[in-house]
Amino acid sequence: MSRTRWRYGLTATACLLAAGLVPAPAHAEDVTDYAITVDPTDRGAKIDDTMYGVFFEDINRAADGGLYAELVQNRSFEYSTADNGSYTPLTSWAVSGTAEVLDDSGRLNERNRNYLSLSAGSAVTNSGYNTGVRVEQGKRYDFSVWARADAGSTLTVGLKDAAGTLATARQVAVSGGWKKYTATFTASRTSSHGRLAVASSGAAALDMVSLFPRDTYKQQANGLRKDLAQKIEALNPSFVRFPGGCLVNTGSMQDYSESSNWQRKRSYQWKDTIGPVEERATNANFWGYNQSYGLGYYEYFRFSEDIGAMPLPVVPALVTGCGQNRATDDEALLQRHIQDTLDLIEFANGPVTSTWGKKRAAMGHPKPFGLTHLAVGNEENLPNEYFARFLKFRAAIEAAYPDITVVSNSGPDDSGSTFDTAWKLNREANVDMVDEHYYNSPQWFLQNNDRYDSYDRSGPKVFLGEYASQGNALKNALSEAAFMTGLERNADVVKLASYAPLLANEDYVQWRPDLIWFNNHASWNSANYEVQKLFMNNVGDRVVPSTATGTPTVSGPITGAVGLSTWATSAAYDDVQVTSADGTSLLSDDFSGDASRWTHNGTGSWSIQDGAYVQSDAAAENTLVTAGDPRWQDYDLHVRATKKSGKEGFLVAFGVKDTGNYYWWNLGGWNNTQSAVEQATDGGKSTLISKAGSIETGRAYDIDIKVRGRQVTLYLDGQEWGSFKDDKPAEPFRQVVTKDAATGDLIVKVVNAQSADARTAIDLGGAKVASRARVTTLAGEPDSVNSETNTPVTPVTSTVSGIATKFTYTFPANSVTFLRIRHG
Template identity: 85%
Template sequence: MSRTARSRTRLRLGLTATALLTAAALVPAPAHAEDVADYTITVDPAAEGARIDDTMYGVFFEDINRAADGGLYAELVQNRSFEYSTADNGSYMPLTSWSVTGTAEVVNDSGRLNERNRNYLSLGAGSSVTNAGYNTGVRVEKGKRYDFSVWARAASGTTLTVSLKDAAGTLATTRQVAVEGGWAQYEATFTAARTSNRGRLTVAATDAAALDMVSLFPRDTYKNQPNGLRKDLAEKIAALKPGFVRFPGGCLVNTGSMEDYSEASGWQRKRSYQWKDTIGPVEERATNANFWGYNQSYGLGYYEYFRFAEDIGAMPLPVVPALVTGCGQNRATDDEALLKRHIQDTLDLIEFANGPATSTWGKVRAQMGHPKPFHLTHIGVGNEENLPREFFARFERFRAAIKAEYPDITVISNSGPDDSGTTFDTAWQLNREGRVDMVDEHYYNSPQWFLQNNDRYDSYDRGGPKVFLGEYASQGNAWKNGLAEAAFMTGLERNADIVKLASYAPLLANEDYVQWSPDMIWFNNHASWGSANYEVQKLFMTNVGDRVVPSRASTTPDVSGPITGSVGLSTWATSAAYDDVRVTSADGSTLLSDDFSGDASRWTHSGGGSWSVRDGQYVQTDEAAENTLVTAGDPAWHDYDLHVRATKKSGKEGFLVAFGVKDTGNHYWWNLGGWNNTQSAVEQSVDGGKSTLISRAGSIETGRAYDIDITVRGRQVTLYLDGEEWGSFTDDKPAEPFRQVVTEDERTGDLIVKVVNAQPAEARTAIDLGGARVGSSARVTTLAADADAVNTETDTPVSPVTSTFRGVADEFTYTFPAHSVTFLRIARR
């Protein structure tokens, strides 16, 4: 997942937008006689559709939003080894999340526990330290058992008193541990006397002692695994019945330094994610700066990922770095020795997963408690690289080495961070020419884009690489987002011969530590809940079917007119000056002319930033502001020419010139020098969610004046930069709110009719099963809610409702509710 490339598309969970998704969705259900349906679905049960693999849908885990420490990893103590650092987060220090009574000092010297665990706590006689846990504190539940452990040493005998309390008093009987001699692990067990979300763990020493790896684990982990997973989160993931688990990222994979930990490198903390750092005894694993701005302990490491995949019956799918950074860093290493080591590390990973217990790395796996292989069949190399040629050259080296030793392993490439554009096209060309097995696509777009692109994979080359849709989501957790994703998923299933794997992303978010939204499952230290998007994923993932039964449906009338709206100017982390703004209608009349020789009274400031007229230019000076939109004109304007002269003063990016502006959440803009001044694109915003319509690589020079011209005719737009045509597009693809697919469950013989009605009107539908012999009833599962509904900890308006429909026949009528996803399971006779 790319933080930089997608910074403009992030939405916080609490944001709301209009309930209607598209112009098409505004069309009311037409008035018909009672026996006339609004839509038709025709099924051809004798035709052969694509087979659907058991691994079609899976989950993608990345340590973002505190998904690991403080999340899926069940450890209750934060910063348990005193390794937090300003390298992880500017506000961190070694005692972050700890409070001291008496004297205590974090020490980094030769007396440390081991070379990877650098810091330890020197606790004075009669002193204590208290840990605050995550969110509001340490969560304990009445009657449940909790296992405490600590690594400690003391020159002379000392007693550690360990207690669990909250503001109301004791949560469990206090324990005492006698410590004497060199480093050793000491343990105790608590049984909670009452439930609390605000507990604190305190360790007090009668005499001086050194402490490290202070841990408190619930005994009741998922599947009762040691060093295990938080049960409620793991159970929600398992309930999806995923076919695969992709891990560990994401931007974690290919960001940071590729170098080794060493004294010479200052035991660097911004190191890329490397699997060997994450295995073995937890007290000997590294800690590292997390790309998303916090510390990661690697307590949840590769062994635990493989074990979790096995526990939930899913295929493990690890992703390794290809020595080309992504996520806005865009660097490729030319260190041949380093490249060879990483290739060997990848071969070692496959041996760790699949090798016999007598092999070098299979023995390590066996010593960790799993002598049998994990049956790895797929591996990804790289993630969202924006340098496709540099990436592919290195990818080929990895693939050749893997295939030489493990010819049956599927090696997965990728196509960059977006659904289209220069990087995407180049990457796909290289992947096709290189006869790659599978290509990992990622994209995060507006609900409208997902409604418009149900047919995305219809035209993909059936003889080319298969697709792994490794990350996708519409930009929000409201029900309208789930509806749009569901509509898109019917297209994924229809093209199951091309799209072999698909996973929504991100998977998890701690509500108090959010770097990215939307997310599938939300949680705090005591509760978890599935988003509307989760309910969609669960419905599809637990009702996949084994083959597609070809079908077709009628469509919704397209009522879109010409692109209409006013014009706008904006910046993103940049100071820029604009001048000579002219808007001319198609007949040559002037709609707006402003050379800023006077004031800026024609412009409405609706975003952030600091705008003022200076020396005959309209200037935005705040380099930190991320959307500074000002608008002028009439929202009813259409068929016009827009001219702007723009000059970048300073900052990270370039210009944003808007057209077709209805309001701050609904417009188009030409983003010149976006994504840290690496590319330009036209983005469409619908209800605040953005999609890229056209893009290409390029940057904007500071201090140079650019002439920008945009011609809008109907729904056709042509863009000119300094008098040269830069690109054009036609935004005339309908956002169809009524989508369907039919699959067959070969085990039961059931036909599964899956229908998405994303509009605010019921869809009365005539269904023709093409002569299939079926029973008279169907088991129905329905998700339906207000378009803006959002699931929370205390309220889940988007929840499945099951029922029975008893009017099934070869031809029958069913009315699908407004804003709904409905699955009809129809038994064959």
């Protein structure tokens, strides 16, 4: 078959051709790049209604300053240096006059301990999030405060920015003990730089200073920011996984004690987050900031219901993850958390006559939320310890609520010893569903479309709870789309899937990539969002089996220079030897002279010390230095390495083409808990092989790496540590076909993640179809990234003619295309 490549870009003519609106070039009539064959008589996997959902975690200021519509930051003065070195109880507040934050018996309540003592004639001003408090002309804003003051005191509350007043000031009379006071503003101007000011005529105590837009999502009090909630709703998610993530199972797991201050950095516990907002805790977030819990479990359940999604909460298993390795042996504490989980199910599903159902009803929702799935734990690195505790949770839940699906997990990676051990335990215990997480390079996603083809059809089902390609460009989204065709093809195994993370405030980013980006006045969809939306709104009910021709690939040997690096660690390297397969020395450096053969990327502090090459900055990350020829192949690399101080171990690189493309053996990574070989492709990393293990400080290790063709064998102190063969092709052309039972539509989903158009012969296997179809295409330059002011990656929908049981269609370069073909 001829496979002529058209190398032009996505011109206007190409777009029209792809949509079937102009004739194909005459010479193309006898050229077919690909062929897709559909068998409508065969029945593929049934796709459950719950296939695609969203995962919410309070990372990147996703809650306070994000989805939670509160405009005041640090509204209850609970920020603390103990939580973040840059915080004080007056973070985000400016004081005019005399004010003091107190924690004494005069507090509002035991969980809202700090309050502001404001002297007569003094004022405080809050700066909100990002550039300030956002208000829009003509819209209403609801102010509230809990205050205590002597009779005759008046609070003057106003909104302003540098240009002047943003709304008419309000006078609020305050008298007596703690009470809630309210006022409403109508903004006279639009501003993203506003400040909320509160001044007192007399001495007063203030707490829970709040400002909400009246126009929240569905006009709900204590509600959600409308544009963000609507973007999530537009995805049409079938479930919402919440509240995390790493914040679920990290931090202290101890109980709150009324005899002492709030236990800071406490793991996320649902009972802290319900009830009257002024009685909820403020807690230190795993991601480095405080969360108010104004957006709590009740709001998560309510939002899930509002968007028609299944709630899927995650509770801590008392084994930490996310780079921490601790497990509690306190049986009483474990039993208390198990009872908390049973209480959570009662809160969600119990009648109003039950203890926790009554609390739900008191919050405004007498009807049960209909909880069906619950996950125990998240990314635990200690699989045996985790699973022993999981079994106790599951036994208790199944005894009380046998209809609840209890979800386990397989750790933080797509492979490795933790993953293998966890899956073995899950299979042996007949677990219903296992939560997998992985963040990898676009190449990995293009290579692993068949990941679930070989999974045991009779074993536990898969919940892909967190996944993403490492970037927000179109090329990342296309690699995820290619992978998702494999998820759908294996819908009998993969029952739930959600991209992560969901939200990112552009001024408070702890993690990239993210699905939806925002600031205090705007939000925008990433390219990844557009792919997720396409799939989530065009799922279908059953896979229609189909096959496609592939893309020829030619894989040469692994080539590249060598490198040394560290990550939050100081280490010394010596006796570097690179020898070709025939014994020829390519590099020999004992560092008795200078380091002139090594190229430094500018990070870290490298110097020759006592005949070794030392990186002495124990805080610096990715300090890669390289030496040699990018054309090297078939060689042996020897290094002697000694850890001097820091959190991790060594990074020894090979196959180095440049700073974004290489392999490295990461010894003592992940806070010195495991070792792995990672491959970096265009800056994104994927794990090829991993094992648990740590590196000792002060001990010299002999590291040897043997590269032959695409086979790599690794030795640690003379013993084989592991090996791999990197020969899996990254297939850029992927497809899946599903059928929509309600409409009878065939949905042909094709990803062309390469720089050439793909003219494709499509054979629908004799299916009777209409001659016209609806086509939605997402295409562009592979490095295109959407931003607040420019969204080059946007889907285009049109109608295409010429559809028949056999027809030819050209899929644009760098595109994902959905053809909805109606029954004829």
